[in-house]
Amino acid sequence: MSNVENIEAVTGSLSGGRFIIAGGGTGGHIFPAIAIANAIKELQPNAEILFVGASGKMEMEKVPQAGYNIKGLTIAGFERGSLIKNIWLPFKLIKSFLQVRSILKNFKPDAVIGVGGYSSFPVLRSAQGKRIPTFIHESNSFAGKSNILLGKHATKIFVANEGMERFFPADKIAITGNPVRKSIAGSNISKTEALAFFGLERKKPTVLVIGGSLGARSINEVIARHIGDFNPLGLQVIWQTGKTTAAKYLSKAKSLHNVWANDFINEMEKAYAAADLVVSRSGAMSVAELCVAKKPVIFVPFPYAAEDHQTVNAKYLVDRNAALMVKDDMVRTRLFNEITNLAKDKAKQEILANNIAVFAVKNADEKIATSILKTLAGSKN
Numbered sequence: 001m002s003n004v005e006n007i008e009a010v011t012g013s014l015s016g017g018r019f020i021i022a023g024g025g026t027g028g029h030i031f032p033a034i035a036i037a038n039a040i041k042e043l044q045p046n047a048e049i050l051f052v053g054a055s056g057k058m059e060m061e062k063v064p065q066a067g068y069n070i071k072g073l074t075i076a077g078f079e080r081g082s083l084i085k086n087i088w089l090p091f092k093l094i095k096s097f098l099q100v101r102s103i104l105k106n107f108k109p110d111a112v113i114g115v116g117g118y119s120s121f122p123v124l125r126s127a128q129g130k131r132i133p134t135f136i137h138e139s140n141s142f143a144g145k146s147n148i149l150l151g152k153h154a155t156k157i158f159v160a161n162e163g164m165e166r167f168f169p170a171d172k173i174a175i176t177g178n179p180v181r182k183s184i185a186g187s188n189i190s191k192t193e194a195l196a197f198f199g200l201e202r203k204k205p206t207v208l209v210i211g212g213s214l215g216a217r218s219i220n221e222v223i224a225r226h227i228g229d230f231n232p233l234g235l236q237v238i239w240q241t242g243k244t245t246a247a248k249y250l251s252k253a254k255s256l257h258n259v260w261a262n263d264f265i266n267e268m269e270k271a272y273a274a275a276d277l278v279v280s281r282s283g284a285m286s287v288a289e290l291c292v293a294k295k296p297v298i299f300v301p302f303p304y305a306a307e308d309h310q311t312v313n314a315k316y317l318v319d320r321n322a323a324l325m326v327k328d329d330m331v332r333t334r335l336f337n338e339i340t341n342l343a344k345d346k347a348k349q350e351i352l353a354n355n356i357a358v359f360a361v362k363n364a365d366e367k368i369a370t371s372i373l374k375t376l377a378g379s380k381n
């Protein structure tokens with residue numbers, strides 16, 4: 001960080017500061033939140049940070065692993081599949097607002113930062129009701145309904161792309177990019193080291209398969225069907241299955257010497273360092289990380305994401321010759337061929353890697369943390 005001293009000069013009056021970061025549900029919300037928390041701590045080592053998530057969700061495991069405390073709300077989302085399950089929803093919402101009231105009363109935050117996901121809404125809404133400054137990070141090019149509502153009374157809204165005035169008041173928007181974890185953005189792990197970590201061979205081309213933070217059923221089906229076909233082609237595979245289908249695939253995959261498989265990869269910086277090419281969903285953070293990691297990618301957008309934004313994300317890069325794309329309904333017939341073709345074509349890999357790297361943003365975490373601290377210091381002066 002080049003301007004830590006400057007920041008301290010500006011934010012000195014905040015003396016550490018107390019921050020709540022609210023949100024979660026998927027990795028796409030959790031990991032940028034952790035990146036922002038780390039950047040705040042780097043600028044203000046005395047800052048106190050508390051996360052608020054939803055009980056039973058991924059953040060309750062991943063946030064403590066990153067060294068932060070988290071409180072879980074009883075909140076849940078609307079279940080489209082089963083109306084009966086929604087009977088308790090109003091009660092859960094009321095309970096969550098009561099839980100938030102007590103969290104705010106006890107923790108007394110100077111600011112609340114919302115990153116999207118179930119817990120963001122009650123926490124930011126309650127904070128706004130108490131006139132506590134609120135900040136929002138929206139990683140997608142389409143804002144969700146709750147962020148749009150919260151944006152009206154937020155102090156500042158950090159976004160990845162231009163054109164977000166469709167959703168938020170223009171004067172509150174700051175374009176920062178999406179905050180990629182330092183372990184990835186500042187990684188200097190060598191390929192050899194990374195392959196050794198996964199128990200794979202140093203000289204074989206390596207395909208990394210990731211289905212977003214929860215795994216991707218369509219990608220998994222293709223990889224499972226062809227799992228024995230990679231070795232004869234001289235390829236090895238790092239495969240993240242996601243939790244729901246892990247049991248179905250892991251025992252077979254783990255028995256193969258050229259395959260490393262798990263339901264989740266905690267060491268993504270090593271996975272990127274090991275990979276020659278990547279197959280991935282195109283959620284906002286996966287895309288941001290692949291730009292930073294400079295990898296040739298075949299995207300398979302999740303077709304049911306809001307406003308089909310994963311296709312928008314992937315297409316932006318495909319149109320600039322910076323990635324390949326296979327639509328979800330074509331994976332069965334096309335994905336394995338695309339993988340083997342790209343694996344053979346070193347020149348294409350290089351072009352895609354160079355072109356995707358143009359879109360890398362490495363310091364969004366610092367930009368967001370700096371802006372929050374400066375804004376708060378300004379409002380206290």
Ligand SMILES: CC(=O)N[C@H]1[C@@H](OP(=O)(O)OP(=O)(O)OC[C@H]2O[C@@H](n3ccc(=O)[nH]c3=O)[C@H](O)[C@@H]2O)O[C@H](CO)[C@@H](O)[C@@H]1O
Pocket residue numbers: 026027028029031032116139140210211212213214240263264265266268281282283284285286287289302305306310
């Ligand atoms: C199905 C769905 O609604 N997906 C949304 C969700 O995706 P999802 O949670 O999959 O989010 P992203 O692709 O944005 O990010 C995934 C994150 O999980 C991490 N990771 C993933 C796999 C793994 O094994 N280990 C690991 O650490 C990645 O490094 C990345 O940091 O949030 C994104 C950001 O709001 C949205 O753009 C996606 O559309």
